[in-house]
Amino acid sequence: MQNQDHNIVVIGISGASASGKSLFSQTIVNDIRTELGDSCIAVINEDSYYKDQSHITPEQRKQTNYDHPKSMDHDLLVAHLKQLKSGESIEQPQYSYKVNNRMAETKTVAPTKIIVLEGILLFTDPAIREQLDISIFVDTPLDICLARRIQRDVKERGRTLDSVLSQYHNTVRPMFLQFVEPSKQYADVIVPRGGKNRIAIDIINAKIRDLLASN
Ligand SMILES: Nc1ncnc2c1ncn2[C@@H]1O[C@H](COP(=O)(O)OP(=O)(O)O)[C@@H](O)[C@H]1O
Numbered sequence: 249m250q251n252q253d254h255n256i257v258v259i260g261i262s263g264a265s266a267s268g269k270s271l272f273s274q275t276i277v278n279d280i281r282t283e284l285g286d287s288c289i290a291v292i293n294e295d296s297y298y299k300d301q302s303h304i305t306p307e308q309r310k311q312t313n314y315d316h317p318k319s320m321d322h323d324l325l326v327a328h329l330k331q332l333k334s335g336e337s338i339e340q341p342q343y344s345y346k347v348n349n350r351m352a353e354t355k356t357v358a359p360t361k362i363i364v365l366e367g368i369l370l371f372t373d374p375a376i377r378e379q380l381d382i383s384i385f386v387d388t389p390l391d392i393c394l395a396r397r398i399q400r401d402v403k404e405r406g407r408t409l410d411s412v413l414s415q416y417h418n419t420v421r422p423m424f425l426q427f428v429e430p431s432k433q434y435a436d437v438i439v440p441r442g443g444k445n446r447i448a449i450d451i452i453n454a455k456i457r458d459l460l461a462s463n
């Protein structure tokens with residue numbers, strides 16, 4: 249749905265974990281910044297909006313199903329999108345995968361002409377879909393996602409190979425099949441090869457410029 253009454257263009261980028269959403273978003277952001285300047289675009293990661301888990305122990309947090317929509321504070325995310333659209337800054341929560349919780353500090357995000365929102369569960373929620381001007385699904389085979397996720401989670405998120413594999417079998421894959429895959433139907437564009445798909449990126453950049461011109 250297009251937010252014609254607002255001046256901000258919001259692009260939603262979804263897909264499986266490790267499908268290449270961040271690389272795809274970053275490629276769009278770099279192109280737009282080169283053309284229109286640094287301050288015109290911001291990225292918001294859905295992961296920042298995992299629910300606060302300070303009330304449970306670190307051991308209990310390891311058992312949370314982080315791939316189910318109920319793990320997300322989408323109400324806060326929608327409220328923040330509305331604030332940005334009305335010209336207000338937000339205090340975005342910061343997330344740590346190492347402690348599986350929000351951190352005490354927040355990050356101030358000022359309103360920008362373009363917002364790129366990325367995350368696995370965005371299109372499962374009608375209230376978020378309503379905020380998006382362009383919806384993109386990065387479509388990558390699950391075996392490739394798993395191989396990338398093992399490398400990333402061990403190197404960057406403080407996980408062991410065993411923990412990545414058991415989480416994958418218990419929650420990541422089943423929740424992908426139950427929630428993420430079916431939400432692909434809400435995408436305007438389905439992109440194979442993610443951040444390496446130059447034609448898709450050029451088409452999306454052209455659409456962003458088009459929306460900016462018509463706002
Ligand atoms: N099209 C691609 N080809 C090869 N490697 C990629 C591609 N897209 C992403 N990657 C790599 O895969 C890993 C996960 O990608 P990332 O963009 O962080 O995924 P996501 O944000 O969907 O979880 C990163 O190491 C990234 O560099």
Ligand SMILES: Nc1ccn([C@@H]2O[C@H](COP(=O)(O)O)[C@@H](O)[C@H]2O)c(=O)n1
Nearest residue numbers: 264265266295314315345348349368420
């Ligand atoms: N404490 C957490 C929170 C999330 N995850 C996993 O992150 C994935 C989503 O992030 P991507 O960057 O991969 O899109 C999701 O599949 C969760 O399983 C986690 O492991 N721990």
